[in-house]
Amino acid sequence: xxxxxxxxxxxxxxxxxxxxxxxxxxxxxxDRFGNPHSVQHAYGRDxxxxxxSARAEIAALLGADPREIIFTxxxxxxxxxxxxxxxxxxxxxxxxxxTVATEHKCVLESAYALEREGFTVTVLPVQxxxxxxxxxxxxxxxDDTVLVSVMGVNNEIGVIQPLAEIxxxxxxxxxxxHTDCAQAAGKIPLDVDAxxxxxMSLSSHKxxxxxxxxxxYVRRRPRVRLEPxxxxxxxxxGLRSGTLPAFLCVGFGAACTIxxxxxxDERDRLxxxxxxxxxxxxxxxxxxxxxxxxxxxxxxxxxAFPGIDAExxxxxxxxxxxxxxxxxxxxxxxxxxxxxxxxxxxTVSAAGSIRLGLGRQTTREEVDFVGARIAAMARxxxxxxxxxxx
Numbered sequence: 001x002x003x004x005x006x007x008x009x010x011x012x013x014x015x016x017x018x019x020x021x022x023x024x025x026x027x028x029x030x031d032r033f034g035n036p037h038s039v040q041h042a043y044g045r046d047x048x049x050x051x052x053s054a055r056a057e058i059a060a061l062l063g064a065d066p067r068e069i070i071f072t073x074x075x076x077x078x079x080x081x082x083x084x085x086x087x088x089x090x091x092x093x094x095x096x097x098x099t100v101a102t103e104h105k106c107v108l109e110s111a112y113a114l115e116r117e118g119f120t121v122t123v124l125p126v127q128x129x130x131x132x133x134x135x136x137x138x139x140x141x142x143d144d145t146v147l148v149s150v151m152g153v154n155n156e157i158g159v160i161q162p163l164a165e166i167x168x169x170x171x172x173x174x175x176x177x178h179t180d181c182a183q184a185a186g187k188i189p190l191d192v193d194a195x196x197x198x199x200m201s202l203s204s205h206k207x208x209x210x211x212x213x214x215x216x217y218v219r220r221r222p223r224v225r226l227e228p229x230x231x232x233x234x235x236x237x238g239l240r241s242g243t244l245p246a247f248l249c250v251g252f253g254a255a256c257t258i259x260x261x262x263x264x265d266e267r268d269r270l271x272x273x274x275x276x277x278x279x280x281x282x283x284x285x286x287x288x289x290x291x292x293x294x295x296x297x298x299x300x301x302x303x304a305f306p307g308i309d310a311e312x313x314x315x316x317x318x319x320x321x322x323x324x325x326x327x328x329x330x331x332x333x334x335x336x337x338x339x340x341x342x343x344x345x346x347t348v349s350a351a352g353s354i355r356l357g358l359g360r361q362t363t364r365e366e367v368d369f370v371g372a373r374i375a376a377m378a379r380x381x382x383x384x385x386x387x388x389x390x
Contacts, residue, residue, distance in 0.1 A: 009322060010357050011299055011300075011357035012158075017251070018208035028247035032246075036243075036249075050249070051249045052066065058215055058256045059217075062185070062190050062191070062217055063191040063193055067237075068217055068218055068219060070218055070237060071215055071240065074211075075203035078216040079104065079110060079149075080106060082147075082149070082218075083097070083147065083178060084110055084114060085226030085239070087119055094143075094144050096146060097115075097120070098140050099148070101125055102151070102157075111149070125342065128344050130342075130343055131292055131295060132166070137166065145175045146175065146176060147177075148176070148177050148178070150179055151179065152185075153181070153184040153187065153300075154339065155300075156340070157339060158296040158302065159292045160184070164196070167195045167196030168196055177197055178199035178200070179197055183297070184297075185200075186208070186256065187259075187299070188267075192219065198224050199218060201217075209252045210251040212245070214252075270359075270362070274301055277371045279371075281301075282303070284382075286306050287378070288304050289301065299359055302340075303354060303356065304345065304353040306352050309352065309381075310352050310353055313352075313354060321373060325354055326353075326355055337353065354374075356374075
């Protein structure tokens with residue numbers, strides 16, 4: 001195939017803006033520019049109405065009440081607000097946080113920040129599949145545990161954690177359950193009541209919405225109380241002060257509505273693409289899939305090529321394929337992924353792993369090209385390494 005730009009295979013880092021979301025946003029970048037908090041005049045009331053409509057669209061995707069949706073700048077802020085806010089509010093009664101070794105850096109760093117404030121933090125291991133063992137979680141809960149934070153779909157390896165079972169355990173023990181669903185929302189069905197979720201973090205640009213906007217679901221019944229991170233005018237139920245960017249809120253809401261309508265078809269289409277891509281890249285001797293082969297989002301394939309340097313592979317492919325070794329938020333690190341290390345991968349396998357993201361714009365032609373190109377280059381690099389070793 002003739003390429004003008006590299007094939008995009010990094011949908012976990014970000015997604016392209018859906019045309020429908022762009023169309024919804026555009027008027028609020030032009031003549032509908034009012035401040036949604038300036039409700040004394042028509043411009044502000046127009047923006048306020050649009051923001052509240054977007055809030056309802058986001059809530060509908062989660063089975064939530066619109067009043068439970070708090071706009072933020074993205075999942076990093078949402079995770080910080082959920083974890084630090086919940087812990088600090090109840091810190092005089094419970095001072096124990098439980099999370100998982102494969103969580104996003106902003107979750108782990110939030111927990112460690114609380115540890116420096118005197119909280120106790122338990123970071124649970126995962127099984128070689130990347131899944132959390134529920135008995136391990138149950139054993140970690142104490143009468144002092146205030147919150148458990150477990151990611152819905154892992155950003156590096158794509159495994160789907162058993163949210164409903166985790167929520168049930170937490171609810172039975174009177175512990176708040178927070179989940180980072182930046183990679184799950186719009187991809188897998190989510191229901192905050194059925195899954196007993198108290199706090200959920202979302203990111204617009206991970207689901208074909210605009211960058212710079214996210215949300216935090218905060219349960220109203222039974223009510224979850226948070227201490228805000230910022231002081232200000234008291235917007236967003238007093239939890240997140242600051243002027244809301246109406247155009248970003250509108251784009252986020254539209255992206256949620258679009259995702260709700262295409263979710264099932266998109267999952268099935270990507271599952272077929274993933275099987276095709278796996279058949280091509282796993283034909284390389286020694287190559288294997290990282291993470292559970294079944295309980296996973298099909299748009300995320302993390303593949304190890306032991307003995308091959310993943311960075312060298314991506315550099316060699318850069319003109320043809322845009323992929324990554326893992327989280328964009330830790331891309332400055334030269335160490336092998338801590339997520340893969342938590343799965344028990346040895347250094348050679350972890351250092352030889354790349355993440356291939358498939359998404360809404362991916363085509364069958366691109367899948368065939370990417371699979372064949374990666375397999376050929378992996379074999380070429382391996383042959384070069386073997387010659388050098390000899």
